[in-house]
Each structure stands twice: as C-alpha cells, then as structure tokens.
Amino acid sequence: MKSEKSKIQGIVKELVSNSLNADAEEVNVKINNKKEFTKVTVADDGQGMNEDILDKVNGILNQSRRDELEEYYGDLAGNTGSASGLNIVSMLVDKAQVTSKRGVGTKIMVLRKK
Template sequence: MTARWKRIKGLMDELITNSFKAGATVLESKIMDEDDKHIVYVKDNGKGMSEEKLEQAKKLLDQPRRDELEEYYGELAGRTAKNSGLSIVGMMVDEFEIKSEKGQGTEIKLIIYKED
C-alpha cells in the first residue's frame, strides 16, 4: 500500500470511528479517485451536532497542511485527545465540507489534491 493510500485509509478510519462514537447505525462511505484529487466521503445517521459543535468541528478541520506542521506544531501542544483527531485530519486534507444537524447525523467530504 502506498503512503497516499495509507493516509486515505487513516482519514476514513477516523471519520468512521467518529460516526460510531456518535451512535450511528447507518453509515455511507466512499473513496473516489478523480483525475486531480481523491475524495473521502462519510455520511451517518448519528446524533449530529449543534451549530456550536459544528463550528468547532470546522475549526478543527481547517488546519494548516501537514507540510506546514512545523510552524503550527506549538499550537497543538496541550489539546485534548478528543479534539486532536479532527485536527490531524485537517492537516492532511486540502479542502473539506461538513454538514450536520442535531438528531439527523453528519456528512463529511474531504478533498486531497494529488501531487504532481
């Protein structure tokens, strides 16, 4: 397995684990390999998030890329394990979309552009 696919597997594992932690009983997941990008998609029927929690999740996902980690590393020190999973996911993706409604589940789409 290449490093790129190991990374994608790790992203998928994190999202699926989060879905189960949220009480999901139905889960849809996809990995799509397009010309210039990979897309990782997970949708569940878990407990969903309030607007406040959704905004927190967006902040965690909106992290500098891993290649910018040295600059950013100091800010990660002291974060709780509860928050670090999405922070790390955020450092591995180029773009994301997240939708969630309390009691209705969550839908996350991660986009990783292929390197030349």
C-alpha cells in the first residue's frame, strides 16, 4: 500500500514538473502537513494560462475523488511518462484552486484530507 508521504511527493513532483514545463524560472513550493489534511501550494513565474485553459485545469483538478482508484493513480502521480498528470493529481486531492495570468505565472493550491 502506497504511503501518504509517497502520494504527497507524487503530487508535488507533478505540479513542479508542470511549472518547469511552463518555462518557470522560479518555483515556490509550500507544504502544510497537518494531522487532518495536507495543503500543497506551488507558485511559479512561468507562461501562465489563458482563461479557457485555466477553466479546464480547475475543472480537471476539482473532479470527484475516486478512492477505489487512488492506489493505482497514486503510483503514477509524478511519473514524467504520464500524459494525464493533472487527472492523476485530481484523484489524490479533495480540493484545488488554480489562479493564473498569461505572462505572469500560475499558483496551484491542492488540499488532501487524511
């Protein structure tokens, strides 16, 4: 069974990878690992997203969590070979908030209840 720590590491790896793919020069990661939840925030100065892409990303990350598939997707999160990294992250988190501005950067906050 995949540990909670490994799932959080996979989430962070995927979000940081997305920042680097957006040509970010600076990526800031903040993790609040509380007893009841873990909150991960990744902010970058990359390309940013237009409104259509931002809406799509928010939709992907706020899909209903499918606990029965969590173990499988948790093993894939953070895999550079995975084409659907955000879909995988969405299966591991309970809430997400994405803000972005084209040419300025992106900030993604995800919350995972324990």
